[in-house]
Amino acid sequence: MKYSDIENSILQKIRPKQEERERVESVALELLAEVDRSEYATGMVVGSIARDTWVSGDRDLDVFMLFDPSVTREDLEKKGLSLAKEITEKFGAVPVEKYAEHPYINTNIKGFDIDLVPCYSIRSAANILSAVDRTPFHTRYIKEKVTGLTDDILLAKRFAKSCGVYGSDHMTEGFAGYLCELLVYHYGGFKELIRAAASEWKPGLIIDIEEHRTKDFDEPLTVVDPVDPGRNVAASLSASKMAEFSEYSRGYLEKPSEIFFELREKKYLTKEEYKEILAERGTYIYSVVFKTPNAIPDIIVPQLRKSVSGIEEMLERNGFAVNRYSEFMGEENCILLFELLNDNLPGIIKREGPPLWNRANAEKFFHKHLDSTSSGPYIENARYYVEIERKYRNAGEILNSPEVLQSGLGKHVRRSINNGYDVFSGDACYSDEFSGFLHDFFRKYSPFAEIYTDVNSR
Amino acid sequence: MKYSDIENSILQKIRPKQEERERVESVALELLAEVDRSEYATGMVVGSIARDTWVSGDRDLDVFMLFDPSVTREDLEKKGLSLAKEITEKFGAVPVEKYAEHPYINTNIKGFDIDLVPCYSIRSAANILSAVDRTPFHTRYIKEKVTGLTDDILLAKRFAKSCGVYGSDHMTEGFAGYLCELLVYHYGGFKELIRAAASEWKPGLIIDIEEHRTKDFDEPLTVVDPVDPGRNVAASLSASKMAEFSEYSRGYLEKPSEIFFELREKKYLTKEEYKEILAERGTYIYSVVFKTPNAIPDIIVPQLRKSVSGIEEMLERNGFAVNRYSEFMGEENCILLFELLNDNLPGIIKREGPPLWNRANAEKFFHKHLDSTSSGPYIENARYYVEIERKYRNAGEILNSPEVLQSGLGKHVRRSINNGYDVFSGDACYSDEFSGFLHDFFRKYSPFAEIYTDVNSR
Structure with missing residues (x-):
């Protein structure tokens, strides 16, 4: 048995149902058709939905609009935005302009949280012109590798989410979806990842699937991007979040329970x-x-x-x-x-002066403070000290x-x-x-x- | 002019007067005669009086009773003490038994604070059996060297006393009399010593007059004993007292005044x-x-x-x-x-636990504190922390x-x-x-x- 009863039961809940899958696919196809209809760009669905590594209930749909590299950056942004707005409005939705490395449109169509992102279509990830250009390569890489591991990835993502360490934004400093996918692929499954995290992980760990690393990274965890040897996929993971994932894994192995996959409700104080x-x-x-x-x-x-x-x-x-x-x-x-x-605090504050052997500074300190101290200058450990009035x-x-x-x-x-x-x-x-x-x-x-x-x- | 007006005026005050000199000499001679009259020991006046480096008003008279090295240590102590007591009582004074490395008698005769100390009479300071055996060698060494520097030594000692750094006891951690004498001899005079202390001194300074040092010392100032290459005469001088002497020297050069030789009155708070x-x-x-x-x-x-x-x-x-x-x-x-x-303080106290990567200890810490904390265990900087009730x-x-x-x-x-x-x-x-x-x-x-x-x- 590959999965425990707990894991099977969780998978029942988080694996997208057929109808859910059909719904998202139909929205995606409609959007792609709209992009392809334009004269400048072709559409591509990226992210976990494209990679079949999404969890039931996910509402994030990322559609990239690929432009030819001959288009100037300025044109890419201008045309990309206007095309995205046009499409959004066709669906009767409100376009919201956002900005990462360059601008994109976020909107809500048929209940999905949709990003329409312009980028360049290039042949090799080594030649990317902007960070988003890398995303299609990630999608292609994972699609090729995940055969047989889709459920493991769903479990890993859900486990990380339950632990509160899912997301590579600066608020979370946790595990990006792509990072979870690579880790599962590297260890060969969810259980294998959990076991490694519980017993082997410590800062300084390097995972280089393609064995093509071109530099040293000083982050706690290094997972070299299989499509870009100079990039650490785990760059934004903090040592604490890495430790929390490791602790959570240990906890799950010690006391297996569905609780380790539950999303904890946000709590508030009255x-x-x-x-x-x-x-x-x-x-x-x-x-x-x-x-x-x-x-x-x-x-x-x-x-x-x-x-x-x-x-x-x-x-x-x-x-x-x-x-x-x-x-x-x-x-x-x-x-x-x-x-x-x-x-x-009391009204006095002690200030350390220079050592007496630093003659020039010691004399300056002495004369500066001679008339304005509540105590000193006095000598302790061969240094000058004074006590002066505390300002705050x-x-x-x-x-x-x-x-x-x-x-x-x-x-x-x-x-x-x-x-x-x-x-x-x-x-x-x-x-x-x-x-x-x-x-x-x-x-x-x-x-x-x-x-x-x-x-x-x- | 060798001395400034200030220094000459100070010397007038601190140089022992003829009658003072005669009085101390007569007491010393009487004591020596008593020691010599015994069958086991010969007397020797040591210390600053013997070396002619005493300051007017000094009341310390040290008389050593030199025994032959063939006498056992036990006998030295027993006979030494009983001889000293006998002498003390002959003068109608009260003997007080004291103890440094071995016992000696302290008493007061004709207004002088007198130590009667038994020691071994040996040929070379390298063969001493007890720390006090070294003293006669110091006396002989200085007597030979101080010609023409007596006044300089008086000034240096008085200057150090005024600064509050005279004395090698643990309370003072300052300059012993013998150290002052060696410093004046090394620099060639009081003014020369002051100038060096003001501008050149810093911790790590080594003075080795006889150039015979056999080891490294880690005290702030090293002055190798001219009669014992393995001993640092400045061993008990603290870095702070060394710094204070240096500062005082700088002060005297900046604003010469008799105040730098005055003994400050002990002050009290009501x-x-x-x-x-x-x-x-x-x-x-x-x-x-x-x-x-x-x-x-x-x-x-x-x-x-x-x-x-x-x-x-x-x-x-x-x-x-x-x-x-x-x-x-x-x-x-x-x-x-x-x-x-x-x-x-508030009722909580934060306790740092082990890093999570130290798995065995981290788990122990986790389970120990799980039920007894007011907060935590929580993770910060990849370590466990808890807050528990503050005991005090x-x-x-x-x-x-x-x-x-x-x-x-x-x-x-x-x-x-x-x-x-x-x-x-x-x-x-x-x-x-x-x-x-x-x-x-x-x-x-x-x-x-x-x-x-x-x-x-x-």
Whole structure:
């Protein structure tokens, strides 16, 4: 038996039904026909639907519009967009212009979330002109390899989704669909992948199916793209998400259960629950809230991460002990959240000067501070020290000060904060927009820990 | 002119007067005669009086009683002590038995603080049987070299004393008299020594007058003993005291003044002053106080240092931010003093677990904490973390807990603390016994900073 009862039962649920398959195929064919009808481009369905590796209920349909490489980049974008808009409108749908490496159209037709993406049709993936040009090659490669592994891929994707590590966007830092497909192919099946992840994986792992790697990658996991020897398919996977997948695999092998394939519902905190948690923890919560900049999450989220850790370091440097911090990009507002162990400090702060052996700087430090210190300059460990008046005695003060703008913020974040931001503390940090984020911030469990008791009780 | 007006004026004060010289010589001669009258030993005056490098007002007179090396160690101690006691009593004085490497007698005769020390009379310093046997060689070496440098040595010793770095005991960690003498001899004078210290000194400096060093020393300053190639005369000098001497030298060259030779009066805080300082600083003061163990400072003080820094680390580890800490050995009680920036903490504490890649330990950590945490296990940076209940939420609590005894205390200190200790906080840390220590703890200045304004105003 290739699959366990659990896996067979899951496959019953996630394998697309015949009618579902027919529906998506008919929509895809209609779209392809429209693209082919134009004079400049030919259509191609890419992504998991084209590769037959999609899970029942998936509503994502990616249609690429392949242009001849002789078309200029400018024309590709202009003609590509206008063709996509035209098609969208023919179906009575609303085209939404989006932007990755170049612009494309996203829309909703007959219940499907459809991307219409212009790209170049080229002969070899080595000659691509833009990142999207690579996608058709991925589709062709996988289509050729997945024979007999389709169900394994469905299980792997669903397992990763349940674990919360499915998706290569910057919010998730997890496993792209293509990466799951390659891993299943490399290990020869779902169970084989899980076993390897549970027992062998550690950062530095290199998987090079085509044995054609042309460079070293420094990401935790390297899976060399079979269609491009200079690209790591796992580049955006973080060490933590890799570890979580590994832990989840170990958990599944220890206590096999359908729970490992269930999609966990997004949870939210009510204001009352939030207040209770605060009272229980006895910590000091501060938030910095500002308007969400107008750009996609893949641009903003890394900036938020940089910003929140810059401010965290600034707080630590000023004597505030940060227990946890995190960031979230909401539709309207972004939040940088800090949980502190102390929020008030005495009026003095110690400053380390140069070692006395660094004579020029030591003398400068000595004379600079001689008349303005509450203590010192004094010598400890052969260095000068002084104690001076602490500028910020309260965490709220410093978060409302210009120090925030000097904390190494990302470009868009800096601009938005510069236009105005709010500092909240304690109960006031709660808002409906952040209720899901606040839940995840406080109710923190590793994927397996979260379901452990659940598994035991079934 | 060899000396400046300042230096000449200082020399007037510190050069022993004729009558002072005659008085000490007469006492010395009487003692020598008594030793020589015995059948086993011959007397020798050692130390700065013998070397003519003493400062007016010095009351220390060291008389060594040289025994033949054929005498057993046991006999040396027994006969040495009884001879010393006998002599002491002849002068109508009270003998006090002390102990360095072996026992000796300390007493007070005609206003002099006299040590009567038994040692072996040997031919070469390379064959010494006990550390004190080396002293006569030092005396002979210096006597031979100091011609024309006596005044320079007096200035150097007084300068070091004024700086607070004179003495090689563990409390001071400064410059021994013999070290001052060698430095002046090496550099060729007081001014030359000062100039070198101000501009050239840095840790790693090696001075090897006889060019006979047989090993490497890892102390900040190495001055190879001219009578023993395997010994560093500056072994007990700390980097900070070396730096302070260097700074003081720089200060003297920048603003020459008699203040650099003045002995600073020991200062004390009144209870009122202490309370004012506390109110001003707004910090949290805690002390651990226990009976002073019955042993010499050179044994206890290093133990106090080890203990106070062990407890400091324990406080930091538990979330209390220590701004300053220090230790003091009083006649009756010892004190370990801590100034904290916070003294209360929230009820949770974060614990870092192993990286997930360390599978065996990660699983152990996971299962250990699964049911007993207030949060987690969760994954961050590919490691497990949990938050558990904080055991000590208040600095007083932890200082009253068994953690103190597990903080790497010295042997004598552990025993005394084990017999009972008190934890005081805030105003209650004050006591008359510690009023001098508390002054130095709070009124902290580098030697030059302390007198800088003073120098400017004269």
